[in-house]
Amino acid sequence: MFKSSRILLALSVIFLTGSASSASADASNVEVKIIAFNDLHGHLEAPRLSLFVPAANSVGTYVPAGGAAYLASAIKSLKQANPNHAVVSAGDMIGASPLVSALFLDEPTIEAVNAFGIDFNAVGNHEFDKGWRELLRMQNGGCAKFTQREPCALNKQFPGANFGFLAANTFKADGQTLFPATGIKSFGSGTQQVKIGFIGLTLKNTPHIVTPAGVAGLSFADEAGTANALVPQLKAQGADAIVVVIHEGGVTNGSSESSCPSLTGAIVPILERLAPAIDVVVSGHTHRSYICDYGKRNPAKPFLLTSAGQYGTVITDINLTIDPRTHKVVSKSADNVIVQGESFVNNAGVTIKPSADYPRFGKDRDVDAIVTRYADAAAALTNRMVGRLTISVSRRSAISGESPLGNLIADAQLAATQSAEHGGAQIALMNPGGIRADLHVPNRGGEITYGQIFSVQPFGNNLVVKSFSGTQLHRVLEQQFKRQSNTDDGPRILFPSAGFTYSYDLQKPAGSRVSAMRLHGVPIVDKAIYRVTINSYLANGGDQFSLFNKGEHISGGAIDVDALEAYLRSHSPMTPPATNRITRID
Template identity: 65%
Template sequence: MRLRWRKPWPVGMLLMMALAACSTVPGEEGARPSLTVKLIAFNDLHGNLEPPRLAIAAPYSTGGTVAVPAGGAAYMATAIAALKAKNPHHAVVSAGDMIGASPLVSALFLDEPTIEAVNAMGIDFNAVGNHEFDKGQAELLRMQHGGCAKYTTLVPCQVNAAFPGANFGLLAANTVKRDGTTLFPATGLKTFTQGEAQVTVGFIGLTLKATPTAVTPAGVAGLAFQDEADTANALIPGLRAQGADVIVVVMHEGGTTTVGYNDKSCAGLSGNVRPILDRLDPRVDVVISGHTHSAYVCDYGQINPARPFLLTSAGQYGTLLTEIDLVVDTATRKVTARSADNLIVQGEAFTRGADTVAISDQYPRFQKNAEIDALIARYRAVAAPLVQRVVGRLTAPASRAPTPSRESVLGNLIADSQLAATAPAAKGGAQIAFMNPGGVRADLVPGANGDVRYGQLFSVQPFGNNLVVKTLTGAQIRALLEQQFASGTNTLATPRVLLPSRGFRYRYDLSRPAGARIEGMTLDGVPLADGKAYRVTMNSFLASGGDNFTVFNQGTDVLGGDLDIDAFEAYLQAHPALVPPAADRITAIGTVR
C-alpha cells in the first residue's frame, strides 16, 4: 500500500512516504539478499506540455546518428508509467524548473496546467529551481498548496475553478527564510518493503544558489539561498538517523559534457556542478541535476574516486527521462550496484523547415496518455483565439542566436520595441533601452506570408515583465555594461551581454582590465558624457537588479510602464512589414588575457 502525502504540509517537516510491495515469486519472500530501487528523473520541463519540436541525436544501429523526435507531456506520462511497471519499488523526481519560462499553453494560465499534468504522472518530489520563483514566492507557495489567490498580473483559475496545487512535494533545503526555517521541506523519505526487508531512500532537494541573480529580486525578498554542498552534507546525518539507507541529492544545478546524451564516459564534464560534487559527502549515492539543459549520465568516481556516486541530467523539456537502478543489500543496507540510462521520450514526428523528423524504429515509441492529452486540449482550446491572432508582419526571421559580439537580432528588436513604448515624454522620455538575453526564450519566425501571431510573441517573452524607465548617468551606464563581464555569474568566460536599442553603440575590449573594458559609447553618434543624465528603459526584472546588474538599482526618477509583450505587439502593429534590425550595435575587440 502506498501512503500518499496530504496537504497542508508544515514548513520544515520531513515528508514520509511508503510503498509496500510483496514478492510475486512463491517462496521468495525474505530470501532475496538485495532489493532494487528504480528512480525515474527529469528536469527543466519548463511547462512544455505540447511536444517541443526537438530531436535527440541518437546512435543508429548501422553507424552514425539518427534524429529522434522527443517530448510532450502526454507521451512523457506513458513513458513514466512504463518505467514504473518494470519495478514496484520506484520513485519519480524532478530536478527543478518544472514551471517558469513556459510556452503559452501553460504560461497564460500561470503554469496551472503543468502542475495538473505532472499530478497525473504521479511523481514524488520536485527540487525547486530558479524559474519556479519567476512570479515570486507567494505564487510558488500557491503552486504547492493550491487555491486561486491572485499574486500576478495574470488571472488564476481561468479554466479549473478549484486549482488543487501539487500532489507531490516541493523540496528546497537551502532556501531559508529570515526565521531560519526553509520555505519548503528540505528532505523527503520513501520506504520500500519486500517481505520482511525494508529499504528507505532519503531525498535532499536543492535550489540553485545563484537564484537571487536569476529572478526578480522582489520575488525572493527575505530568502537566503545557501551553499548546496554545505546544506546537503549537514542533512545527511539526520536522514541516516531517520533510517535512510540511500541518499539521493536532487539539485537544480548542473554542468555540460562533450559527449552524447547517454554516453557514460563523463568526457569533458565542466560547469558549476563540479566544485559542488567534489565537496559532497561520499555517503551520497546519486546526484540528479538540472539547470544547464544538458543531458548526461556519469559515474563520477571516474573523475573523483573519493566521490563514486552517479551524476545524471535528463536535458530539457521532457525530451528524456533518466532511469536509475540502485541495488541495495538488505542486510548491510548499502548500495552495491548502480546504473543509469537516459531514455528518449519518442512520441510523434514533426516538420522543421523543409525537413521532417520522422519516428525512428530504432527507439521505443510511446502512446499518448489520454487524461493528460485531454487536459492539454482543454487549455489549448481556451488559449487558441489569442494564440492565433495576427499581431504584425516581419520580412525575415529574427533569431536570438548570439553574434560574435553576443548581441542578437531578436534582442535588438525587442529593445527597439521597448524604447518606442517609453520614448514619449508621458511614458518616460526614454533615450536608451536594454534587454537581457535570458528573457528572449525563442526565435521569432514569421509565417509564409510574413504573419507573426501572438502565441509566438508569448513564446519569445513569457515572463510578463513591466517596462521601467530610470535616470542613469553616462558613468553609471558604463558601470552597468562593465557588469556584463565581472559581476556575480557574469564573467569573461560567461558574459551576459545586454541587448541595446537603436542609436546606442559601444565597443568592449576583453584584453583590458575590469572597469576599463567599455569604450566608445555613443547615442545617435554623440559620445555619452559621464556626468550627463539619460533616461533608460529596462524590464522590471532588470530594474531590481536581475541577472546581477545591480547598477540598475542606482537609477532615479522611476516610472513604470506597459507589459513587455504589449510593447512588442504595439511596435509590430506600428511597423507593417517590419525589417528586423542588424546585430551591429556592439563591437567586440581583443581577447581574454
C-alpha cells in the same frame, strides 16, 4: 539555461559497488527504480524539438521528442517495470513556460504533473519567477492572487501539487526552510524493506538570476554543505540510499565515456565536496543530457550523476540494487530514454518522424485531456496574428554579443516608451536571459503569432524608464563583464536599441572596458542625464546588474510582450535589425 534543439544523448552507464554476480544472484536484495526528469518549463504541448540518436548505419538520425502526454506515458511504462519506484524532478518544472501554461499561471503544468504521479520536485530558480508566495500556492493550491494575472481562470478549485516540493537550502527570515528539506520513501516490508532518502536543493546563485522581489526575504545556503549536513539525519531515519536532487548542472562534450571527463560547470565543485555516502545526484538547470559514473573521475566520490535534458524530451531510468541486511547499495545503473513525440516539420522543411529503433510511448489520455483543455482555452490568443517578418529572427549572439532578436526587442521597448507620456526614453537595453526562443517564419513575409512572441518573452515583465547619468550608464555597462565565480557563463551583453552604440575591449582592466558610447552619433556626456528603458527584472537588479537600482524612476510602462506586439504590428513586414551597435575591439 543552455538550450539546443539537437541533443546527442549520453550512453547508458552501469557500474557496481560490489560483485556483479553476488548482486544479481542474491534474492534478498531489493531492486528500486528512480525515474527522473528536469527543466520541464511548462512544456505541455510537443515542443517541436528533435534529438539526434545513433543508428545501425552509424549515420544517425533525428527523432521528435517531448510533450507532456508522451512523458506521462513514458513514466508509467517505467513504473510498470518495477513496483518499487520513485519519480523526481530536478527543478524548473514551471516558469519561463509557453503560453498554454503561463497564461494560466502554470496551473496546467501542476495539474498535468499531478497526473504523472511523481514524488518530489527540487525547487529550481524559475519556480521563483512569480515570487515565493505564488510558489507556495503552487504547492498548497487555492486562488489567492499574487500576480497581475488572475489565478484559477479555468479551474476554480486549483488543488496545488500532490507531490512534495523540496528546498533544503532555501531559508525564510525565521530560519525555517521554505519547503521541506528532505523526503523518504520506503519499499518492501519486513526484512526486505529498504528506504531511500531524497535531498532537494536549489542552486545557491538563484538570487542573482531571478527577479529580486521574487526571493525577497529568502536566503540560499551552500549546496554541498547543506546536503552533507542532512546525510546523518537521513541515515538515522533508516535511509539505505541517499539521492540528491539538485537544480544545478554541468556541460559535457558528448563523450561516450561514462566518467564524463569533459564535465564542466557549477555542478563540479559541488560534487567534489559532497559526502561519499550519497549514492545518486540527479541534476538539471543546464538543459543537457548526461550520465556519469563520477567515481571513475574521482574515486573518493562514488556516486552516479544524471541529467535529462529539457522540456520532457528525455527521461532518466535509474536502477539501484540495495542489500537490506547491510543497508548498502550494491549496484547502480542508469539510462537516458528518449521520450519520442509526434512528427513535425522543422524550419528547414524536413519532416521529423519517430524511429522504430527506439521505444515509442503513446499519449496518456488523462494528461492529454488536461493539455487539450487549456490549449483550447488559449487558442484564440495563441493563434492571433501580430505581424509579419521577412525572415526568421535568431537570438544567437554575433561576435559583439548582440543578437538580431535582442536588438529587435530593444527597439520595440524604446518605441513603447519614447513618448513624453510614457517616460520620454532615449535608450533601451534588453537582457539576453529574458529571450527564451527564436522567432521563426515559414517563408519570407511569414506571419508571426502571439503564441510565438509569448514564447520569446514569457515572463510578463513591465517596462520601466529610469534616468542615469553618463557615468552611471558607463558603470552599468561595465557590469556586463563582471564574473561572480569561475563557473559563470561569462559576459552578459545587454542588447541596445537603435541609435545607441559603444565599443568594448576585454583585454582592458575591469572598469575601463567600455568606450566610445554615443547616442545618435553624439558622445555620451558623463554628467548629462539619459532616460533608459529596461524591464522590471533588470530595474530591480536582476542578472547581477545591481547598478540599475541606482537610477531614478521616471515611469512604468507596458508589459514587455505587449510592447513587442505593438512594434511588430506597426512595422510589418519587418526586416530584422543588424548587429552593428556594439563593437568588440579585442
